[in-house]
Structure formats: C-alpha cells, structure tokens
Amino acid sequence: MQRIHFFVNFSTPLGAGGMQTAEDQFQFFEGVFFEMLGRDVQVSQYRLLQGGSINVTVQVVTNEGKYFIKYNTRNHEGMFETEAKGLELLREADVIRVPEVMNWGRRDGQDYLILENIEYTKPNFDYWESLGEKIAALHRHTDEKFGLNFNNYIGSLRQSNEQKEDWLTFFIEKRINLQAGLAYYNELISKELYDKFQQFYKVLPDLLPDEKPSLLHGDLWTGNVITDNEGKPCLIDPAVYYGNREMEIAFTTLFGGFDKRFYDTYHEAFPLQPRFDQRVPIYNIYPLLVHVNLFGTSYLPPVIRTLNKYL
Secondary structure, three states, X not given: OOOEEOOOOOOEEOOOOXXXXXXXXXHHHHHXXXXXXXXXXXXXXXXXXXXXXXXXXXXXXXXXXXXEEEEEOOOOOOHHHHHHHHXXXXXXXXXXXXXXXXXXXXXXXXXXXXXXXXXXXXXXXOHHHHHHHHHHHHHOOOOOOEEOOOOEEEOOEEEOOOOEOOHHHHHHHHHHHHHHHHHHHOOOOOXXXXXXXXXXXXXXXXXOOOOOOEEEOOOOOHHHEEEOOOOOEEEOOOOOEEEOHHHHHHHHOOOOOXXXXXHHHHHXXXXXXXXXXXXXXXXXXXXXXXXXXXXXXXXXXXXXXXXXXXX
C-alpha cells in the first residue's frame, strides 16, 4: 500500500537522539496501533493538524479507519493519562460530545494519546444555544468536595486538585497561590507583588459566593470547543476538576469568541448569582497567572489592576 504523508520539509523530534523521518513516523504509528489492537494495522497516510505549543497532533488514516493522535517527547509525567481520565469523566456526564479515548502510552521515547477522530463541519444554527444548555447541564454534576481525586495539567503546568471542603480555601491554596508562588520562584513577579496576593486573600471571603462544586471542563476557551460532524459542540483538551462554576464562565470571557447566545442560554438554564460580572476579574486571575508562568509577564497588568482594586 502506498504511504502518503503531508509533512512538507518537516521532521519531528524523536527523543534526544535526533529527528524523526517520515518512515520513522509510520513505524511509530503502526507500533502504537499494534499496542492498542494487538494486531498489525496498515497506516496509509497521516496529516499534521494545527495544535498547541506542547504536542504534535495528527490525523492518521489506517485500514481500520481514521484516528487522532497527540504525542510529545517532553516527558510531562502523566499528562496524557490524566487527560484521558478527564475526557472519560466528561463523557460519563453524558451531556455533551467528548472524543472517545482509544489508548494512551509511551513508545520510542514519546508519550502518545489516541482518540476517536472527529471530522469538523460548520456549526448548526443553534450551536451557541446548544453549547450554553450543555455546559449548564455539565455544571449540574456535583461532588462532595472541591477538587478531584487526581491531579492533572493546565497547558504544560501541573494543576493540583487536592480536595478541599470549601471553595474559598481551594481557590486560594490550589489555584491562585500556587501560580503566584511559581511566578515568584521564577522571578516573574516581585516579592512586593507576591505579598500583595497574601493581603488579597483576606478580602476574598466577602467577595466570593458559596455554591456546591460543579464539574468543570477547566480550560474552556474557544480553542477547546470544536464542531463535530453533525454541527454540534464537542469538548477537547480538558483540565477537569470540581469547582465553582463561575470560574468556568468567567474564563470564557477572557479571550472572547463566545457568542452572546451562549451566555443567555446558560443563564436561563442555570442562573448565576447576582453581581457575577463584578467577580469575573477575580476568577480570571488564575488563568492569567497560568499564562504568566507559561508565556511571560505581558499577562500581568490585568492581574495587578484587580489586586489594586481591592487593596
């Protein structure tokens, strides 16, 4: 069978030993499919997809169908295992489409995750209303504690989900302060700014409402919501945990792209508590600090403005 690849003048890393050729690539894919199915699978072609800064993402065509594969050589321990567990948790909620996890593992110095291949198409006319309803339904799934029984990643950063009885403690200790501490350790923020965070925590009890934990996608921006082959929304790349649902809705506003119909439908299905709009900058301190730690200090100004507003 003729093999076709879509990498033009492109080669990918293979551990520390060199670069990967197209033939290496085919052997890698056929190897991971053998591990998944226990039999030989013929790979006829693969296509590099647009991905993030962490992983290589490809669509692979085999004699048994198409698959989506993510892989990397950066040794982020447990990244794909926890992503797989997060996807399964979202699938178990059974309210919105999530790709099926086929397998995950490590081969030839590369970690990989094999998912159901989802063919994109144009969104339906009621796409945003549907997404609002489905996210509201997801947020009605609850648990006894905030956090999760396993840690995971947000981007390439470890995300601690150590469970806590109340949202305020979890938000301060396992979200903001861990990121602020990492930024201080890496000299991205000053000691003065780090101390300002400690003062900020003292005013939060009067600012944040109390609700039951909600199952959150955890990284809900437009890049992690795709349109499936039926024009319906589908969630990918989660950083799941049980948290205050206001955290999730606030994050959707940070980089834009969500239609007003999404918010209107969500509020109708599961109304947020009064003055939510005033709390949005507080919740978004967390993803902004994540971006500071991943990409640099250009994301600091809105964080500083929020701290100054309350201190």
